[in-house]
Amino acid sequence: xxxxxxxxxxxxxxxxxxxxxxxxxxxxxxxxxxxxxxxxxxxxxxxxxxxxxxxxxxxxxxxxxxxxxxxxxxxxxxxxxxxxxxxxxxxxxxxxxxxxxxxxxxxxxxxxxxxxxxxxxxxxxxxxxxxxxxxxxxxxxxxxxxxxxxxxxxxxxxxxxxxxxxxxxxxxxxxxxxxxxxxxxxxxxxxxxxxxxxxxxxxxxxxxxxxxxxxxxxxxxxxxxxxxxxxxxxxxxxxxxxxxxxxxx
Numbered sequence: 376x377x378x379x380x381x382x383x384x385x386x387x388x389x390x391x392x393x394x395x396x397x398x399x400x401x402x403x404x405x406x407x408x409x410x411x412x413x414x415x416x417x418x419x420x421x422x423x424x425x426x427x428x429x430x431x432x433x434x435x436x437x438x439x440x441x442x443x444x445x446x447x448x449x450x451x452x453x454x455x456x457x458x459x460x461x462x463x464x465x466x467x468x469x470x471x472x473x474x475x476x477x478x479x480x481x482x483x484x485x486x487x488x489x490x491x492x493x494x495x496x497x498x499x500x501x502x503x504x505x506x507x508x509x510x511x512x513x514x515x516x517x518x519x520x521x522x523x524x525x526x527x528x529x530x531x532x533x534x535x536x537x538x539x540x541x542x543x544x545x546x547x548x549x550x551x552x553x554x555x556x557x558x559x560x561x562x563x564x565x566x567x568x569x570x571x572x573x574x575x576x577x578x579x580x581x582x583x584x585x586x587x588x589x590x591x592x593x594x595x596x597x598x599x600x601x602x603x604x605x606x607x608x609x610x611x612x613x614x615x616x617x618x619x620x621x622x623x624x
Contacts, residue, residue: 389518405434415598427460454519466526466535491557499551537590
């Protein structure tokens with residue numbers, strides 16, 4: 376029997392916006408510029424998750440489209456990203472990261488009541504099914520789906536950035552155990568590594584991801600804080616900009 380692979384005349388491939396973790400040339404400078412702006416104008420050393428979504432979208436020329444699912448908030452061509460941000464005192468030394476995926480409510484999705492202490496594998500499979508369904512629905516629209524992670528230092532002067540493909544997780548590859556705090560823990564059958572946590576009380580689902588070998592580390596110099604009065608004077612502010620619609624009492 377001839378086992379040779381037949382030659383095809385035309386094969387169409389969907390090319391992502393850029394290869395995984397091969398960010399555009401100006402990307403680190405655009406990210407750094409926005410971080411410095413935040414430090415200079417606010418003096419705060421933290422950013423919210425939505426801010427990281429906007430920073431990433433601006434830095435790759437993508438559209439920021441916040442979604443309820445949280446896996447496709449950034450869109451560029453045939454590629455969508457979910458963005459996650461976590462803090463660590465030394466981002467460059469992080470080997471794993473805990474990413475909150477959202478709430479997987481078994482009662483809402485399956486009319487299933489979890490009972491801590493029993494049916495761990497059954498409950499864990501249902502938790503994964505909710506997440507997997509979200510991924511599948513988004514992949515109906517976008518050929519490429521990724522998660523981009525920012526690990527930021529407490530003072531926001533050092534950041535690690537990396538991305539990975541957002542995939543479905545095969546329930547057959549994991550086993551589950553309840554812990555003493557009534558949280559459900561998922562483990563990889565191959566190496567027994569902790570991979571998932573599901574909180575029965577609040578239905579919060581967390582995924583533990585390995586930091587890939589290829590990542591981007593950015594450091595920025597902390598700028599001097601721009602005083603509020605200086606900014607107001609530069610924009611020509613005076614009290615006429617403020618209208619009082621109603622006074623109490």
